[in-house]
Amino acid sequence: MRVGFIGLGAMGKGMASNLLKAGHEVCVWNRSKEPVEAMVAQGATAAQEPREAFEADVLVSMLADDAVTRAVVLDSGALEAARPGLIHLSMATLSVAFVTEMMERHVQAGVQFISAPVFGRTDVAEAGKLNIVVAGPQAAVDTVQPLLDAMGQTSWPLGEDPLRATIVKISGNFMLASAIETMGEAAALSKSYGVEPADLLNILTNTLFAAPAYKNYGAMIAEQRFEPAAFKLTLGLKDVGLALSAGQAKHVPLPFGSVLRDNLLEAVAQGEGHLDWSALGGRALKRSGQA
Structure with missing residues (x-):
């Protein structure tokens, strides 16, 4: 599967690495370059700007908070430039208010949105043993399940409303x-x-x-x-x-x-x-x- 991955912090780098190990084609973007270079050494390709990562089949985001996610996903214009049919797998811990806004913006952009935040620390992420709570359109969740399986030990489905996860x-x-x-x-x-x-x-x-x-x-x-x-x-x-x-x-x-x-x-x-x-x-x- 072609995967765009944005956010290679303490958690994201282990998650992206496990997607590579599972055989997925991963294009990565991060504000600082060192984590990107480490992923490229493992076989990833590097996006020069966020919108390049939105050209994949699935975009995985693991950014620090609402403000960073807004800047990278929305304010950059990346979401508006997304490939038609893209699925956005949002795995960070974000506010209810911002996820509500994200859901609305994704509908406008024609992009399916899944909320899939994770439980587990950095060592758990590196081992691919995260617990992932997942909510979004069922067909989209079924599509990304191989990615969830590569990053986590268990996925906990919570229906189609992303706010539940x-x-x-x-x-x-x-x-x-x-x-x-x-x-x-x-x-x-x-x-x-x-x-x-x-x-x-x-x-x-x-x-x-x-x-x-x-x-x-x-x-x-x-x-x-x-x-x-x-x-x-x-x-x-x-x-x-x-x-x-x-x-x-x-x-x-x-x-x-x-x-x-x-x-x-x-x-x-x-x-x-x-x-x-x-x-x-x-x-x-x-x-x-x-x-």
């Missing part, structure tokens, strides 16, 4: 941020009574909370191991903001979301935005004077 991703990241915060607070509490965070989190992530997210982030919190960042704290702040905005649009209160946003803002204000978002779990130790 978008809100599941936003909700999932809200839950992850909540887990990181509560583990950090529990670790601070236990340490104040002489129980080391590593002991507490080892017990709980092997009993009551024996799930990958708790195990992985629990270990990082216990070890205060927040670099290198697989998912930056600034991106966590962005995603909690997406949850709050989505909730406000439907009059759904998210009280703990406001707490998370403020704690993430505090971390960014104190120079921790570049750290992995698991650093949110270290804030409670600092607030309690134990770090």
